[in-house]
Amino acid sequence: MSSAMLPDTHALPSPPVPRGQLATDAEALRRYAERAERRLTLLPPRPERDAAQEAQADALRDACRTARHSFLARHAEQVYEVLTEGRARRLRLNPLVREAQARFPGLVPAEARLAEDRDRVQAQKEGHEIDLGVFFGALLRCAVAGTHLMETMLHTAPGSQALLEDFRRTDRLELNSVHVERRGPAAHVTFRNSHCLNAEDNQLIADLESAVDVVLLDDRVRVGVLRGGGVDHPRYAGRRVFSAGINLKDLRNGAISYLDFLLGRELGYVNKLAHGLLPTESGWRVPAAVHKPWVAAVDTFAIGGGMQLLLVVDRVIAEDGAFFSLPAADEGIVPGLGNLRLTRLTGARMARQVLLSGRRLRAGEPGAELVCDEVVPAGELHDAVERAVADLAGPAVAANRAMLALAEEPWSHLRSYLAEFAVVQAQRIYSADVIARVESRWAGA
Template identity: 65%
Template sequence: MTTAVAPGTAPLWSAPAPRFGGVLADDAQTLAAFAAAGEELLAALPSRPLRDEGQDALAQSVFTACRAARRSFLTLHVEAVYDDLTEGRKRHERLTGLLDAAALRFPGLVPSGDQMAAEGACIQAEKEGREIDQAIFCAAVLRSQTAGPHLIDAMLMPSPRALELLDGFRATGRAELERVLVERVGEAAHVTFRNAHCLNAEDNSLIADLETAVDLVLLDDRVRVGVLRGGEVDHPRYEGRRVFSAGINLKDLRNGDISFTGFLLGRELGYINKMYRGLLTDPGAAAWAERTVQKPWIGAVDTFAIGGGMQLLLVLDRVIAEEGAYLSLPAAEEGIVPGLGNLRLSRLTGARTARQVILGGRRITTDDPDVHLVCDRVVPAQEMDAAVESAVRELSGPAVAANRRMLGLTEEPLDLYRTYLAEFAVVQAARSYSEDVLAKVERRWQRSQERG
C-alpha cells in the first residue's frame, strides 16, 4: 500500500542508479523494478497542479532518475529491443504501434497505455510530461543505423485508411475527409486544407487527414502532380479568403491536444517525408527508385504560410504565392522547434537568412528581395489558378519524378535526416513542456477567451 506524501515533507529521490550487465532479459527486469519503485512514489503524490514545491521537486527527481536509467538501458539494447518488437525487422510497425508494443513487452521503458490515457485528460501544463519518455525511446531507435532506417520505412508505407479509400478515389477522383478535400483535376490532385475555424492551423486531425490525402495522391496512377492549397476560412479578419496555413494550433497545444506521436514526430516521419521521399510500396526492392512512388508537389500560398505551413514549402518542387502573402517560422516567439525547418531552410536561403527567420522572427513577404529563395513565382491573386495550372503542365513530364528523386538524395541524405530527427524528437518533446512555452500558450488562450 502506498502512503501519500504530505505537503512540505518530500525529499528528493536518491535511489542508486540501476546497474545493467548487458543481458537483455536481466537488464529489462532491472529497469522495470527501478521504474516501478519510481511510479510508487509518484502515486503517493497529489496530481501535478496540486503539488507544493517540495512534492513537485520529488516528482521531477523521480522522472530525471528514471529517464537516465532508460537512456542507459537503450544505449546497450536498443537494437535488440527493436528486433524483439518487430520480429527481427521482418514486420514494419508504425510509431504508435511500436510504442504500444514496447510498453507491454518492456514495462517501465515507455509509458503504459493507462498512463498516456491519464495524460490525455489533462491540459498541457498539468501533464507529467510522459511524452518525453516516448521521445527518449524514439530518439534511440532513430539513432540506430539498423533500427532507425527500418522505422522510417515503416512510416513511409501507405496508411490503412488510405488503402481503404483508394478504390473509391480512383473511381471518382474525389475524397472528402474531415479536414482535407482531395480532388483529381486532369493530371493533378488538389489537396485543400479545410481547417477553416483556425486559419487552417495544423492539429492532430488535420495531420491524420493530410497523410491519408498524400497517400491517395501517390497511389493513384492517373495523378502525376500533387497540389497543396489552403481553403477559405471563417475568421472575421480573413472571412471568405483562402489561407495556406497558420502553423501549429497553439490553442490545442495549450489544451494538451497536440500529440508527440501523431503530430510532433508523426508529421515529420509521415506525410511530409512521404512528399519528399515518396511512398514505400515495395520494401523488398534494392533500389530506392523501385521501392517508392514519388511525384512532384506544388504549393499555392494564399495570404500567409506560418510555422508548419512554411515548413511544408521547403520540401515542395514549386511554390507560387499571391501578391501580399508572407512566410514565417516564428519558432523563437513560440518557444518550440520549427520541425525540420532548421535542417532545410538554410540550404534554400543560406545560413544568415535562415537565422534571421528562425531566431529573429523575420517575415519574408512577396516584395522582399529574398522571396525568390523560397518562392518560384509571385502573382496577383486573380492569377493564382492559372499559375498553378501552368506549373502542373511543367511538372507532369515523365522524367520529373526521377530527377527530383536524385536531387533529394543529394540535398538531404537519409542518414542526415535520421540523425537530425533523433535529436529533434528529444528537444521538441522537452520544449513542449518547458515553462516558457506553457506560459506563452496560456496567455494566448486567456486572450482568446476574453475576446470570446
C-alpha cells in the first residue's frame, strides 16, 4: 500500500475532553480508540513502513494516548474502584489489565494487540506497553488506588503458598533459575541464570518473587541471604557472579515484559525485600508486613539490577575486587528505584557520578563503603555470611528493620516515584536510542 492510499490521520478528530460522567466519558474514549485502531491496522507492519507511514502511526498512537491520559486524569480513582469492586478484590498487574480490557474497552490496548507485540523484537514492536505505563502511572498517582495497588503487590504471589509447603518439608526449593536452601535460621537464595552471568529476565524475576515469598512466610527463617551461583561464561569459569543486571539480549529480542519485569519487579519482589510481605489483611497488628533482614553476598560484580538489590538489603558483604555499577546512561533505561534509593546511601554528588556518568564502585576503595558493609578475600565470603546471619537473627531485628523502612522510604514518597517511573520506563524501552544500543550490541555479538 502506498503512502497516498493510506488513511489521512488528520481526519481523526482531536481527543475527546472528559466531561465528568464516567460512563459517558468511557464510551467517548472507546469510540475514539476504536477509530484510531482501525486506522493503525490499515498501515503496513512496522518494519515495512516508510517514514511517512511511521509518522502517521506515531500520530495515531499519540492521539490515542492523549485521550487515555485525559480520561484517567479525570477518572483513575473511579476506574480502579470499578475494576476492584470497591477495593474488595486484590488484582495484580496482569489481572488488572485484563479487567480494564473487559470493563473499559479502549482504555488499555486489547489483548490481541499486546500479544502481537510479544512475538516481535523490540525494534519492531508497536509500543503498546507505553499505554500500560500511562494506565499504571495514573493509578499510582491516586493516593487511594495507588496505595491499594502497592499493597496488593506485597501480598503472596500465586503459587507461593504451595511452594512454601514443599520448602517446609525438604528445606530446599528448586525453581527454574533460583535455588533456595535453609541452613539453620537462614534461607540462602541463589541465582542460577548461569548462561547469562545471572542477568535478570522474565523467568528469574518470577522465580525470585516466589523465593522471597517463601523466605518471608516460613517462620523458621530469621534471615535471608542473596548470592549468585556459578556461571558458564569462559571468562568467569569456576566463579560465582552476583548479577549482570537486565538481560540485554532478551531486551533486544523483545522478551523483557513491561508488566512482569520492568514494573512487576519493582512492585513485587524488590519491594518485598524493602518493605516486607503482606500475607493477609493487616487486622490489628503493627506493622502488618512480615519483615526479615537480608544479606547480599557479592561475588565478582553486581551490575544494574544487581546493584539495586544492594540498596534494599541490610548487610552487603563483597569479595575483594568485586565492583558495583548502575550503567543507566549506557543502557538508556531507568535503573529501577536506584535513583530513589542510591542518594540516601551515598549523597547526591556520588549518586550523580554513578547514575549519570557510569562510575563504578570497587569493593575496598574509597566511597564503596557507602553501599558495602564488609570486604573479605574471596575464600572467606562464606564465613563472613555466616557471621552476618548470626548477627541479624535476633528477634528484635525484624521489628526495627520494619521501622527503618518506614523512616527511610515513606509510602507516599515511594508511590509518587513509582507513578512517574511507570510511565518513563515504558517510554525508555521503546526510545530510539535504547533500540539503537541493543541492536548495535546484537550486531557486534
